Amino acid sequence: MVIWPTRVSAVLFLYTLSELKSLDPGDKKIRVKGDLVKDSINWNPGQPLLSFELTDGENTMKMVYNGVKPDNFDHSQDLIVVGKLEDNKFIVSKLMLQCPSKYEEGEE
Amino acid sequence: MAAAGTITLYLTFFAILLSIILGLVGLKRRREGLIDNSHRADLISVVSVFTAVSLLLRALVSSDFSLKYVAEHTSSNLPVIFKISAMWAGQSGSILLWLFILSIIVLILELDSRYRQQRLDLKLITIINVFRLFFVFLLLMVNSPFTVAEGLLNDGSGLNPMLQSIGMIIHPPILFLGFSGFAIPFALVISALTSNKEEIDWARYSRPWILFSWVMLTAGIVTGGNWAYTELGWGGYWAWDPVENASLFPWLTATALIHSLIMQRKKKGMIIWNYLLISFTFILTIFGTFITRSGIFDSVHSFSDSEIGYYFMVMIVILIIFVLYLFYKNYDNLKFNGERPGFFTRETGMILTNIILLILFAGVFLGTIFPIISEFTGRRIVLDKSFFNQLTVPFWLALIFLMGVCPLLEWKKTDTGAFLKNLFLPLGLTVTTLIIFYIRGYGRGYGQLLAGVAFGISTFALVVIFRDFLKGFRHYYQKGHTGLLSSVYRFFSNNRRRYGAYIVHLGIILMLIGISGSSTFVVEKMASVDPGEEIKLGNYRMEYKGLKMENWLEPRVTATVEVYEGDRFRGKATPEKVFVQGYKQPATNVSILSSLKNDIYFNLAGWQDQKAQLQVSIHPLVAWIWIGSYIIYLGIIVVLWPRRRRG
Numbered sequence: 001m002v003i004w005p006t007r008v009s010a011v012l013f014l015y016t017l018s019e020l021k022s023l024d025p026g027d028k029k030i031r032v033k034g035d036l037v038k039d040s041i042n043w044n045p046g047q048p049l050l051s052f053e054l055t056d057g058e059n060t061m062k063m064v065y066n067g068v069k070p071d072n073f074d075h076s077q078d079l080i081v082v083g084k085l086e087d088n089k090f091i092v093s094k095l096m097l098q099c100p101s102k103y104e105e106g107e108e
Numbered sequence: 109m110a111a112a113g114t115i116t117l118y119l120t121f122f123a124i125l126l127s128i129i130l131g132l133v134g135l136k137r138r139r140e141g142l143i144d145n146s147h148r149a150d151l152i153s154v155v156s157v158f159t160a161v162s163l164l165l166r167a168l169v170s171s172d173f174s175l176k177y178v179a180e181h182t183s184s185n186l187p188v189i190f191k192i193s194a195m196w197a198g199q200s201g202s203i204l205l206w207l208f209i210l211s212i213i214v215l216i217l218e219l220d221s222r223y224r225q226q227r228l229d230l231k232l233i234t235i236i237n238v239f240r241l242f243f244v245f246l247l248l249m250v251n252s253p254f255t256v257a258e259g260l261l262n263d264g265s266g267l268n269p270m271l272q273s274i275g276m277i278i279h280p281p282i283l284f285l286g287f288s289g290f291a292i293p294f295a296l297v298i299s300a301l302t303s304n305k306e307e308i309d310w311a312r313y314s315r316p317w318i319l320f321s322w323v324m325l326t327a328g329i330v331t332g333g334n335w336a337y338t339e340l341g342w343g344g345y346w347a348w349d350p351v352e353n354a355s356l357f358p359w360l361t362a363t364a365l366i367h368s369l370i371m372q373r374k375k376k377g378m379i380i381w382n383y384l385l386i387s388f389t390f391i392l393t394i395f396g397t398f399i400t401r402s403g404i405f406d407s408v409h410s411f412s413d414s415e416i417g418y419y420f421m422v423m424i425v426i427l428i429i430f431v432l433y434l435f436y437k438n439y440d441n442l443k444f445n446g447e448r449p450g451f452f453t454r455e456t457g458m459i460l461t462n463i464i465l466l467i468l469f470a471g472v473f474l475g476t477i478f479p480i481i482s483e484f485t486g487r488r489i490v491l492d493k494s495f496f497n498q499l500t501v502p503f504w505l506a507l508i509f510l511m512g513v514c515p516l517l518e519w520k521k522t523d524t525g526a527f528l529k530n531l532f533l534p535l536g537l538t539v540t541t542l543i544i545f546y547i548r549g550y551g552r553g554y555g556q557l558l559a560g561v562a563f564g565i566s567t568f569a570l571v572v573i574f575r576d577f578l579k580g581f582r583h584y585y586q587k588g589h590t591g592l593l594s595s596v597y598r599f600f601s602n603n604r605r606r607y608g609a610y611i612v613h614l615g616i617i618l619m620l621i622g623i624s625g626s627s628t629f630v631v632e633k634m635a636s637v638d639p640g641e642e643i644k645l646g647n648y649r650m651e652y653k654g655l656k657m658e659n660w661l662e663p664r665v666t667a668t669v670e671v672y673e674g675d676r677f678r679g680k681a682t683p684e685k686v687f688v689q690g691y692k693q694p695a696t697n698v699s700i701l702s703s704l705k706n707d708i709y710f711n712l713a714g715w716q717d718q719k720a721q722l723q724v725s726i727h728p729l730v731a732w733i734w735i736g737s738y739i740i741y742l743g744i745i746v747v748l749w750p751r752r753r754r755g
Contacts, residue, residue, distance in 0.1 A: 010495030014479070014488035031490055033406060045714020045721040046636055068634070068713040068723050071340050072270055074693035080406050082492075096343075096408050 012082055017059040025085045032090070033080045034061070036073075043069045054079060054090075065092040072097055109167050110175055113254030116160040121244045123153035124237050131234040135227060143230060150233055151218065153240070157211040161195075161204060164253050168194050173261040177201060177253040183266035185689065189277060190267050196280040197267060199401065199416060200253040205281065207243040209288040210236060217292075228299065228308060235295035242423060250416050269688040269695035275335025283328030283355060287393040289321030290358065294390035297383050301434045301441075311372045311382065316748060318369070318386075322362045323744040329355050330737040337730075340696050340711060342408055345733065346623075348496040350405035353476045354396035357469060361389040364465040367458050374519070376455060380435075380442045381462070387431040394424055405479065406490075452522045457514040464503050464510070471499045497627075501558060505565050508620055511613045512569030515576045534571040541567040555628045562624040566617050573610050573617075580607070604746055611743030619736030625729030626707075632725040639718050646726050647673055648708065650681075655718055663687045665694075667712045667720045671701060678703075683712040683722070702731055 012031040015023065020032055034054030040062075041052045050065040050073075063081060073095075080096040127149035134142030164177070168191045173179040181194040181201070196202045214233050223229040247253070267276075293314035300308045332355065333345035346352060365385040371378040399405060402417020435442075449455035474481075475491045482489040516522075516530045542564045550556050584599045585592070600607055635643045639654040653668040666684040670677070679701040685694035701708040707730040711723040 010492045010498065012490040012492050014490055029492075043714070046716070048634060048713055048721060048723075068340075068711065071696045072268065072693065075268075075691065096406075 017054060017056040017061055020061060020085060020090070021059050023085055025087055027084055029082065029093075030084060030090075031080060031082045032061075033078065036076050036079050038074070041074065045069075054081070062089040063092050064089055065095055067092075067095070070095060070097055109163060109172055110254045110256045113160055113163045113167075113175075114248075114252065116156050116163065117244060117248050117252065117254065120153050120156040120160065121241065121248060123149045123156060124241045124244065127153060128234055128237050128241065131230050131237075135230060135234075143227070146230060146234075147218065150214065150237065153237075154211045154215050154218075157207055157240075160254075161208050164195060164201065164204060165192060168192065171264070173264050174257055175253070176255045176257040179257045179261050179264040181264070181267060183264040183690070186267055187272075190272055193277045193280075194267060196284070197271065197276070198253070199414065200247060200251040200255075202280065202284070203243050203246055203251070203416075204253055206284050206288060207240055207247070209284055210240050210243070210291060213288060213291060214240070226308070228313075231299040231303065232292065232295040235298050236291050239291065242419075246416060246419060250419065251414070266690055269686070269691060270339055273335060273339065275331060275339070279328060279331040279335055282324055282331060286321050286323075286325030286328050287358070287396065289317050289324060290362070290386075290390045290393055292317040293321075293386045297386050298434065301383070301438045311369055311379075314386065315369060315373075318362060318365060319744055319748055322359070322366060323741060325355065325359045325362065326737065326740055329359060330734070334734065338698060338700065340698060343493075345626075345730075347408070348472075348475075348493045349407050349409060350476050351400050351407045351409040353472050353496075354399040356472060357396065358389045358392040360465050360469040360472070361385055361392060364462045364469075365389060367461045367465075371455065371458055376449065378462075380439075383435065383442055384431075387427075387435075391424060391427050391431070394420060394427070398424060399476075405476070450521055452517070452524065452527075454514060454517040454519045454522075457510055457517050461507065461510055461514075464506050468500055468503050471503075472496060475499065501562075504620065505562060508562075508565050508569050508617055511617065512565070512572040515572050515610070530572075533575065534568045537571050538564045538568040550629075559624045559628040562620060566621050566624075569613070569617050573614055577607065577610065600746055601749065604749055604751075608743050608745075608747030608749075611746055612740050613743075615736040615739030615741075615743060617736070618732045618739060622729045622732030622734075622736060626727045626733070629728045630725060632723070634713070634721070634723050636719060636721050643669075643722065643724060645724055648678065648726070649673075650708075650724065652720060652722065655715055655720060662689070665712070665715060667710075667715070667722065669699075669710060669722065671708060678708070681708065681710040683710040685712055704731055705729070707731065 012029050015030050015032050017032060017034050020030070032054070034056055037053040037055050037060065041050075043050050045068075048066065048068050050067065050069045052063050052065075053060050054063055055061075063083075065081075065083075076097045081090065081092045082094040082096070083090055083092040085091075127146045130142045130146035130149060133139070134146055166172075167175050167178050168182055169188060171178065171182060171184045171191070177198055177200060178194075181197040182191050186194075194201065196205050214236055217223050217229050217233050217236075220229075223232065293310070296308065296310040296314045300310045329352075332352070336342035336347070337345040343349065362385075365382060368378045368381050368385060372382050398417050398420040399407075400409070401414060401420065403414070404417065475496055479488050479490050512534060516527050542560060545560050545563060550560060580603065581596070581599050584602075585595045590598070631646055633643065633645045637643060637652040639652060641652050643650040643652065649672045651670045651672070653670060656666045656668065658664050658666065664684050664686040666682050669681045669683075671679055671681060681699040681701055683699040684697045686697060687694045696711060699710040701710075706726050706728040709725045709727060712720060713723050714721040
């Protein structure tokens with residue numbers, strides 16, 4: 001697929017949280033989606049360091065993000081994160097919140 | 109209110125249905141009476157759509173929370189402008205807006221006498237009415253804005269602070285205007301291909317609509333990019349997000365179409381090509397809505413997972429089959445055996461432009477739907493931003509290169525000697541630019557190298573275009589005996605197409621310069637500072653002055669930073685966090701110091717007492733993206749400016 005010289009890995013592998021649990025840590029770029037566990041959010045702006053947990057109902061994984069907490073984060077439900085797996089935690093390089101879902105369904 | 113709205117929608121549905129049936133039968137049997145009644149039913153449907161829109165607007169503005177839609181998308185303390193824009197904050201409202209715009213288009217067709225010949229008006233209206241019927245059907249059966257709220261509500265859930273921005277007011281309706289405008293060109297080709305014998309010059313009729321839709325689509329994409337740029341967490345002005353790509357698909361095919369229509373107008377063929385491009389551009393506008401609304405792809409801008417997407421999918425499949433069937437049936441009529449152009453001609457340039465745009469489309473399209481394709485291999489794979497950048501950059505550059513080469517080529521036959529002579533100055537200046545670029549110490553690494561190539565090619569195209577302007581104008585000015593200003597006006601008004609197009613190209617080149625600069629040379633820093641402390645980034649010294657807490661109206665925390673370049677004061681930035689009622693996390697207002705050279709972007713990430721965590725980034729040349737877009741709008745105004753009626 002990639003015609004031009006690749007400098008950065010352009011491929012993200014999609015995993016579910018349960019698949020991630022049984023995966024070995026590595027450098028593979030992974031994208032995973034989950035529900036934000038509301039009371040797990042810990043934000044330290046001084047570092048900056050944002051940690052939180054994502055869950056699919058059964059499996060939960062700790063996420064660590066060395067970046068700024070985006071707007072609307074506390075109100076998000078679905079979250080997509082890109083990053084790599086370390087021992088029992090996921091190092092997030094990119095955080096994606098869905099557009100404020102006042103668009104239908106939204107938060108109850 | 110709910111009952112009145114619903115009745116209005118039903119009235120619309122039956123009026124449109126009646127108009128379609130009367131129209132089809134009337135056209136087939138040539139019965140004047142039926143045709144007149146079809147027009148009447150159509151006008152009734154237009155009026156009832158306008159009524160439905162005003163009912164919804166009244167409910168939104170007067171905060172009538174007995175309507176579920178009003179309760180879900182507004183609250184009583186929301187500024188009026190956002191109560192109005194809530195019209196397109198939700199799914200059913202957006203569809204009503206789309207229906208409204210199509211109804212305005214239908215009204216224009218009813219009133220404009222140019223469409224009266226050969227009953228063209230009724231044919232076009234009937235085709236567009238099929239889509240209006242589809243939208244009313246969705247509103248009635250799937251999701252109505254006039255659904256009654258459950259229980260008695262004192263207040264609505266409001267509009268998310270991230271959506272309370274100028275982007276929310278302008279971006280969605282502009283994009284919908286762009287989408288809807290393609291309905292007329294589509295109706296024109298379909299009516300040409302379904303009615304026998306009668307010749308309709310659909311290329312001529314559809315041209316202004318295509319240009320109008322194209323510029324609206326461009327404006328929709330740019331205003332969306334601008335909104336995402338000023339809103340944290342949306343990934344900057346362009347992130348190759350599926351929903352963003354969805355608006356690019358019809359833009360790419362429409363851009364190709366504008367060029368291949370010139371070929372058709374100059375009797376050089378490409379008729380089949382144009383038929384297919386018009387049809388698929390229209391289908392892609394619906395596909396865009398499908399991607400946005402179905403939630404089939406994970407997107408930052410995904411609005412919902414809802415069944416409405418599947419209705420759109422069915423519509424798309426039917427349309428594709430229908431378009432291909434008509435194509436197959438009319439293949440012989442559409443074929444055009446024009447003379448084959450020589451290779452070294454403007455014709456070749458136009459065809460290459462088309463091919464490159466279509467390659468770009470195919471690449472971005474496949475990249476976007478790749479997650480679904482890859483599912484067959486067992487592991488769903490998503491392609492990252494970097495994939496799209498690597499794939500498309502060479503083709504964007506090739507397009508800019510063609511913008512420079514094409515004015516030097518001539519129709520039919522190009523004089524090679526003159527071509528080479530004309531190439532001398534632009535190439536010379538390009539090389540000079542590149543040398544200066546490298547002497548100044550840029551061009552290290554792959555990204556900067558690419559930016560250098562982009563600047564070089566842009567210089568080339570800019571020089572060619574400017575010289576062409578000047579040459580043409582000097583020639584004109586020396587011949588005429590009028591003043592300079594009136595010469596400028598006449599020069600443009602007599603060559604609107606050519607020079608309007610050059611202005612559009614100029615705008616696109618400036619945008620490319622802005623994109624190259626801002627995507628390659630970004631620098632960023634995160635700093636924790638006490639009042640009086642400085643942050644150093646690039647050539648800038650940023651002095652943090654302190655935090656200010658306000659409790660007036662909406663409580664907010666504002667940091668003040670003074671920015672100096674050497675000793676020269678650049679400006680004062682005031683990034684802030686605002687606490688909006690009903691939301692526990694504060695909303696961010698970034699502060700951007702913008703100049704032609706760069707944007708300095710401030711975000712107040714956090715604070716403790718007077719200590720602030722500031723995120724600062726410098727984005728070179730961003731302003732040129734927006735300036736380029738204004739120049740594009742200007743160019744299209746020049747192209748579309750009504751011709752003075754002569755004698």
